[in-house]
Amino acid sequence: MSLGMVFAVLGAALSTLFAGMGSAWGVGMAGQAAAGVVSEDPEQFAKVLLLQLLPGTQGIYGLLVTFITLSRIGILGGTAITDTHTGLMYLFACLPIAIVGLVSAYHQGRTSVACIGLVAKKPDQFGKAMLFPAMVETYAILALLISILTVTNIG
Amino acid sequence: MGDLDYVYAVARIRVKEKSLLTDMDISQMTALPDARAVLSYVEDRGWGDAESSGDADKVLAAEEKKTADLMRELKIDPSVFALLSYPNLYHNLKAGIKEICTSDPNASAFYPMERYGREEMLRILGENDYKALPAHMQKAAEEAHDVMLKTRDGQKCDVIIDRACLDAMHEAGRKQKNALLRDYVESTIAVTDIKIAVRALRTGKNISFLKEALAPCNELDVRLLAIAASENEEALMNYLETHGFREGAEALKESPSAFERWCDNRLIATIRPQKTNSVSMGPIIAYYLARQNEIKTVRIILTAKANDFPEETTRMRVRDMYG
Numbered sequence: 001m002s003l004g005m006v007f008a009v010l011g012a013a014l015s016t017l018f019a020g021m022g023s024a025w026g027v028g029m030a031g032q033a034a035a036g037v038v039s040e041d042p043e044q045f046a047k048v049l050l051l052q053l054l055p056g057t058q059g060i061y062g063l064l065v066t067f068i069t070l071s072r073i074g075i076l077g078g079t080a081i082t083d084t085h086t087g088l089m090y091l092f093a094c095l096p097i098a099i100v101g102l103v104s105a106y107h108q109g110r111t112s113v114a115c116i117g118l119v120a121k122k123p124d125q126f127g128k129a130m131l132f133p134a135m136v137e138t139y140a141i142l143a144l145l146i147s148i149l150t151v152t153n154i155g
Numbered sequence: 156m157g158d159l160d161y162v163y164a165v166a167r168i169r170v171k172e173k174s175l176l177t178d179m180d181i182s183q184m185t186a187l188p189d190a191r192a193v194l195s196y197v198e199d200r201g202w203g204d205a206e207s208s209g210d211a212d213k214v215l216a217a218e219e220k221k222t223a224d225l226m227r228e229l230k231i232d233p234s235v236f237a238l239l240s241y242p243n244l245y246h247n248l249k250a251g252i253k254e255i256c257t258s259d260p261n262a263s264a265f266y267p268m269e270r271y272g273r274e275e276m277l278r279i280l281g282e283n284d285y286k287a288l289p290a291h292m293q294k295a296a297e298e299a300h301d302v303m304l305k306t307r308d309g310q311k312c313d314v315i316i317d318r319a320c321l322d323a324m325h326e327a328g329r330k331q332k333n334a335l336l337r338d339y340v341e342s343t344i345a346v347t348d349i350k351i352a353v354r355a356l357r358t359g360k361n362i363s364f365l366k367e368a369l370a371p372c373n374e375l376d377v378r379l380l381a382i383a384a385s386e387n388e389e390a391l392m393n394y395l396e397t398h399g400f401r402e403g404a405e406a407l408k409e410s411p412s413a414f415e416r417w418c419d420n421r422l423i424a425t426i427r428p429q430k431t432n433s434v435s436m437g438p439i440i441a442y443y444l445a446r447q448n449e450i451k452t453v454r455i456i457l458t459a460k461a462n463d464f465p466e467e468t469t470r471m472r473v474r475d476m477y478g
Contacts, residue, residue, distance in 0.1 A: 036163040036164065036165070037166045037169070110434070113166075113434065121173055
């Protein structure tokens with residue numbers, strides 16, 4: 001296996017690893033807050049569940065980039081990489097969703113926790129409460145777009 | 156525990172905060188015709204339990220118990236709530252010494268507490284078993300008990316116990332990592348020092364009494380406070396107005412109850428920012444203090460109604476609410 005292939009696989013792994021870590025943290029924190037609310041007011045289950053799920057998307061984005069990368073570098077499809085430059089390009093193409101996924105999921109988790117607190121006190125403000133963590137999602141989507149555009153246009 | 160370990164507990168507290176009394180509730184209760192109507196009002200809001208119906212003391216005790224149970228359920232560091240209960244604990248010590256020394260039973264003078272309530276306190280003092288008290292109380296309890304037995308000087312006894320309470324709070328607060336708790340402790344010590352200074356001035360105490368009674372704190376220069384309080388009322392008010400306690404000084408000029416009200420409102424203002432804090436112990440402490448404040452306010456209204464105080468007088472005594 002060439003060094004380029006090693007770099008490309010590393011990039012694919014980092015996408016899922018970092019973005020997944022961020023999502024696990026965010027969903028976990030929001031889950032604790034959601035459990036707190038439901039223990040006192042079970043009627044809020046559906047609302048707080050949606051807020052808990054929001055930081056989970058980064059993990060899915062990371063997984064998507066990993067699949068696309070693996071299907072282009074000769075592991076799930078495509079042609080095997082033979083040179084180091086191409087491998088490094090795949091690695092760098094995966095970094096946006098890996099890093100932005102991690103950071104945005106962390107902050108989205110914290111925002112979700114705060115918004116679960118908002119729903120706990122004012123359930124009628126759920127619509128507004130959904131918007132705050134959704135704003136953080138914007139940056140994960142931008143990173144996802146750049147990673148996909150770059151991965152699919154290498155070579 | 157780190158701040159993020161309180162996410163679950165804070166979320167539960169956010170739901171609980173919905174049932175806190177608001178300023179509007181207090182205003183409505185103040186306008187009610189009598190104590191029974193006030194009691195019905197709070198019972199309609201879920202206060203009390205199956206056994207407390209119609210009995211004001213039992214309703215308030217049930218609410219105290221509910222708050223204590225919730226804090227236990229949330230697994231908050233017991234040292235935090237031990238610190239918050241120091242004033243009640245030392246109050247029970249005072250009440251215990253006075254009851255033992257005067258042989259005048261007064262159960263209502265004690266705060267109901269799981270530990271160191273009336274029976275336990277009387278047993279400890281009766282048997283001179285000071286080691287059964289928390290370490291920070293033992294020396295003061297022995298000294299105050301001795302003074303009361305030998306001199307019957309209740310004021311001296313109070314000074315010893317109050318000073319020990321403030322010193323214990325200062326020491327425990329210094330060790331706390333939570334900023335709200337540190338602020339609460341400092342604020343409590345500052346307003347208690349001011350109360351002592353005012354009382355000393357009005358009863359003509361000298362500077363050595365003040366130096367003995369005032370506990371050091373970060374918000375006040377107790378040396379200057381003692382000097383001002385040993386001079387005259389104008390000097391004391393001037394000191395307070397120029398050291399960040401202008402509103403307190405104005406409340407003092409109005410009446411002692413207005414000052415008590417200002418002290419409690421100052422505390423509520425200290426905890427109010429916790430409404431926007433999602434991830435620390437702060438909102439839980441704030442909720443606990445808010446519950447204590449609303450129970451105290453309902454007690455004030457019930458007492459005022461039972462004694463036929465005019466509505467305007469009652470209104471001037473009620474506290475701001477956190478809810």
